Amino acid sequence: MAVQKSKVTRSRRGQRRSHDSLTSKTLSQDPLTGETHLRHHVSPDGFFKGRQIVNTNDED
Numbered sequence: 265m266a267v268q269k270s271k272v273t274r275s276r277r278g279q280r281r282s283h284d285s286l287t288s289k290t291l292s293q294d295p296l297t298g299e300t301h302l303r304h305h306v307s308p309d310g311f312f313k314g315r316q317i318v319n320t321n322d323e324d
Contacts, residue, residue: 290303296314301307310318 291300292303293300294307294309294311294314297307297309297311299307299309299311306312306317310316310320
């Protein structure tokens with residue numbers, strides 16, 4: 265069982281945890297429609313990199 269040799273100070277613990285905070289998700293804007301979407305994901309309109317990838321017409 266691992267047991268620490270000496271107490272870790274609040275400062276040392278804080279330095280170790282300094283990069284643990286969450287970052288916000290990166291958003292992109294489609295060049296054709298201007299729709300905001302997650303990077304590397306299709307926009308809700310079905311566009312990706314200025315091209316329509318998914319047909320979202322509801323005409324059945």
